Amino acid sequence: MSAMVIGGAVRGGGAAMPVLVRPARARRTSSQPALHLTRRGRAVLVGLALVLVAFAVALGARAAVAAGDGDVRIDRHVVQPGETMWSIAESSRGAGESVQDQVRELVRVNGLSGAHLTAGQELVVPRG
Template sequence: MTTMAIGATGLRDVGRRPAQARPRPAHGEGPLTLTARGRAVVVLLALVLVGVLAMRATGADAEAPEGALAVTTHVVASGETLWAIAAGVADPGEDVRDVVLELQRLNRLPSAGLMAGQSIVVPAQG
């Protein structure tokens, strides 16, 4: 069975037409479509990114101290030196020079000079 239409030019057949291909959009237009392989690559890249971020977040810093250092506050007396304070808190056999440097670092001192009445932190004895 055929469908016919009457128009200004006369009678024409409008029945079954062969299926026409949909016009392809120009480059850059239309929705993005991924193949199964493309979706697998995107998922794999996302998993690698999550893994790298997880390892980075849980990584240990080799330069970080193992635990917190217990400290006490010491008020510098008149005539007292950083060397004398370091010698008083140094463990037996520990080099006093290392303790002086540690006290400078702990207190952010630019030099080993101290002033009477100045408060500094020193490692707690114990």
């Protein structure tokens, strides 16, 4: 077996031990990237990008459905004595829409816990 000795030998207890010099670390140049991604890391990044794109598409689709057609008008209505949610829904529902669906929409849009109304209460009424 042969060994390459660079520099002098270190003498200790009786036998000379060779001193091995490690090469100087190569300095990083601007052309070498500071970050090395493995195949798994690239796969994770691509997966995250696909999830973000799917999330953006889902939000866009949801917004398009929520917007519906441009014929929906929003009015403010002050509840008069004797008026019910049913009567307001009946006068404000769209063509082909059931009164029950319009009542649910009025409750949802106005953040009400039920269909109970009081005189003087102001409602947001979608008219379609």
